[in-house]
Amino acid sequence: MARDLSVRIGTLALPNPLIAASGCFGYGLEYEEVADLSALGGVCVKGLFMTEREGHPPPRIVETPSGMINAIGLQGIGVHRFVEEKLPRLRERGARVFVNVCGSTIDEYVEVSRVLTEAEGVAAIELNISCPNIKEGGIQFGCSLIGTAQVVSAVRKATHLPVIPKLTPNVTDVASFARAAEDSGADAVSLVNTFLAMVIDVETRRPTLTNVLGGLSGPAIRPIAVRMVWECAREVKIPVIGMGGITDARDALEFMLAGATAVQIGTANFVDPFVWTKVLAGLDDYMARHEIEHLSDIIGAFDPTPPTPVHA
Amino acid sequence: MARDLSVRIGTLALPNPLIAASGCFGYGLEYEEVADLSALGGVCVKGLFMTEREGHPPPRIVETPSGMINAIGLQGIGVHRFVEEKLPRLRERGARVFVNVCGSTIDEYVEVSRVLTEAEGVAAIELNISCPNIKEGGIQFGCSLIGTAQVVSAVRKATHLPVIPKLTPNVTDVASFARAAEDSGADAVSLVNTFLAMVIDVETRRPTLTNVLGGLSGPAIRPIAVRMVWECAREVKIPVIGMGGITDARDALEFMLAGATAVQIGTANFVDPFVWTKVLAGLDDYMARHEIEHLSDIIGAFDPTPPTPVHA
């Protein structure tokens, strides 16, 4: 039986549902020696503004129980240098390029998206309205239903590329944000971005990160992320891209069963840059064991009926 | 140097800041053989409604990376049986008893609080407006500023005991809830309750918990909880009681530096029921090393100035 792992995000066809999460895979090219970029479902590159950004002074990360907090501050080369220096090579490598688009203003989101639309080789635009690590823009839009709608509508008008707002988990009712995104013309939503978090060094009474606050990612957040993906997938008809602490095929499947059409892997890629082939093999194995021909058949197949007693 | 670990929650003096978290220490008496109840700062008992509650069918817990999800569903003996069967013995043991009060309606919160006020030996009322595991009441109030204000004001009128609403972390801006609580007459706030979360069994496609959703606790959530406590402590003047993943003295100190006057320990008590003496010893050791005479001096002493470079 030929097993088909492909999934569709609107008009975009991916050979498999595994996408490298933004900020966790550089511009993709950093990994060209350890991973076959064309074998990934997609590569979502680090968040880009119009211009270069320096980011926060280090320390920028701290490990936490089963997780990590980052406050990179969106260091980046800006969309123009990306289009010139990185995109051609990513295309050459056969990567399906998702670009994580940032902005301090709605206009900036629109401008960056326009540049990417005119460039060749961008598969989709992920709107980062959920970065907890910058002063203006980002999460300010993502924590307001109106802000979300405004950014999405504005970018929608500026591009024919799939528009995928990335939602923050730092809200009371994430499904309402998915709905606002859908209503404003989004082709899909992705979630979760990181949870606002901090660690204090009790010996010095000072923060561990220069930025004080950062975003929590990794396995620690997975059970919350799965819940949020499930809530969103029940609320909207557009595809949901799920992420948060995925480390193996079981985790990826958990998100897909909860309703994710595709998934992103972030932190786990740091722990094991060869995670991709392992997860793909695990998905394949699961499909074989469960006699699944098309992986897309399991999207949303979670059955909330209580479990049969474990002790039976 | 005699080290003073005492703290005050309004008029309530505690010999030290360590309180057993509700739902993680039974009614306290389950632990009388392993812990000296009078040596704890306080014992917060399992959530109580007016009448007995059966709770959810098992499985009720599942372990997650550095955490656990519970959906106990507030199984409990009701406030009357508590007052008759448990409270006298808790008093005998010298415990400072915090009672976690639940309600399906505002009236029920008021009624339960009234019964407790008339009983002898209750030190404070913690209002559980944040339990994610029940259909009516609980988190419905805790996710609405008006609901929070209503419950707190109503209970405030019915009791002279310290009223401590327990806040849910499943909101966009937890500090606004702390403010609503303070404005409505709360003597303190406690946080965090658990994060709504779920785990899917990918082999069966079914939930791992009968209730599907449950609350995530344990070290996994600590960095988010610390951030929220810091936000609240900066927003309100009343004391904040911090919790979420505390396992040792370092963790307890982290919450206190962030602004917590006292802390609660929940999940870690399952891992090690002797955690109390260890954390107390650790606090004492920290005070000795840092020449701190009164532990209360460090409350809110976190200095957000960026760290001196680690590599110096």
Next chain:
Amino acid sequence: MPPIDVDATVIANRRLSRDYNVLTLSAAAVGARTRPGQFVMVRPARMTDTLLRRPFSVFEILRDANGAPTAITLLNKRAGRTTNRLYEAEPGERMACLGPLGKPYTPVAAPQEAWMVAGGVGLAPFATLAESLASQGTRARLFYGARSDQELFYLDLFERLGVTLIVTTEDGSRGERGRVTAPLDRALGSRAPGTTMIYACGPEPMLAAVAGVAERHRQRCEVSVERTMGCGLGGCYSCVIKVRDGATPPHFVRSCISGPVFNGAEIVWD
């Protein structure tokens, strides 16, 4: 006597099969207090990525020449993360071991007979129980069901204690083929009501069946249940099982403190 928490060292690890092993832990002080049917809560002590402890019956209490406990053993079966780690444990590793916990079995004395019914790893509580019965001179049988011959362990231990063995396997590779309740049911046919105490431990469907058989034959029956336990001390309310005891309607009780051993007739099976 309150439970204690011992930072135990793995003294030995004997692998019995691809799934089963017996782990010896230097938890003499726990062993000294343990009564048959009680359990311990165990967690690897060093940098484990599992959070909660896991419950295990005390399998054997090892003793020195003077009868003083020197260690305990656990009969471990691989089921997931912690049990896999216990299977792979090397001597020298540390395990936090909290116990003894829970209500023990109620041993009976002659002229009552004691019949133990074990399914798979449910054998665990019966080594200490058989010892205690033997020391009182109570006649005992063990009905022991397993998947196959390869998963029948420690028969000699029970034989040495004078326990009559009745073995069944699912694949028929030893003893009767099928469920252990079949020979139990037949054997009870020749016993007068109220003369036999039945002790059972194993998967819940087996326990339910055994409790049913016992009731039909009007014999007392104690079962040890294995619910998911978060704390083992009554703190978390995770381990509940529905019972029908006395006047109140059926309700959930915490199997870690009201059990794990229950009167089989009182349990409301799922």
Next chain:
Amino acid sequence: MPPIDVDATVIANRRLSRDYNVLTLSAAAVGARTRPGQFVMVRPARMTDTLLRRPFSVFEILRDANGAPTAITLLNKRAGRTTNRLYEAEPGERMACLGPLGKPYTPVAAPQEAWMVAGGVGLAPFATLAESLASQGTRARLFYGARSDQELFYLDLFERLGVTLIVTTEDGSRGERGRVTAPLDRALGSRAPGTTMIYACGPEPMLAAVAGVAERHRQRCEVSVERTMGCGLGGCYSCVIKVRDGATPPHFVRSCISGPVFNGAEIVWD
């Protein structure tokens, strides 16, 4: 050549002091590709409660009689959770070991001299560098500063390779008392500019001082920095350091891929 990830076994663990040890890992394939100054990202492979890997210089590349690599060693100093675990590791344990990573030192040939400056565990990259220098016949010195006599390790290794040793300790228990930069500064006084390549590894204040000394004496200087690293591959942007290279204003570069070895003159020290 791309890095590889080896599921390495701990072959030996030699404790040098209460804080230092040398861990031998069966990561021959990593060793075969490693050049002096490169590093590996290590993580215990079994059920560890740490999440991220940690960076370590490759200390030695062990070889068989034919010169084929058989294993690598790490010089480990206890600083926190992972380094404590590496200190306590027992032979047989597994460590995931990813590498080699990063830019190596640039070896120089005669008539240039190679002067290595190590502070504490900053000795790590210099065993392989000294070997490589010796094989090229480059004259080498090692300025090695430590807290005390007790924390000066592997001096014989460097002596065997013909490296001139200049030792300082903070407590004066061996060599000159004080910082390692003092004898370095004095010795450079007698060297013509551009004749000496200085390689440094150690705490950043030391690196900054060494870079300053080198600049004053107009010698080239390569420093290996130790920023907190999340991935080691350029993926996370955690490990940045500010550099001044060419036309652009000072900016952050990722020390895992642009370094860890940098031209000391280019770094903007905190």
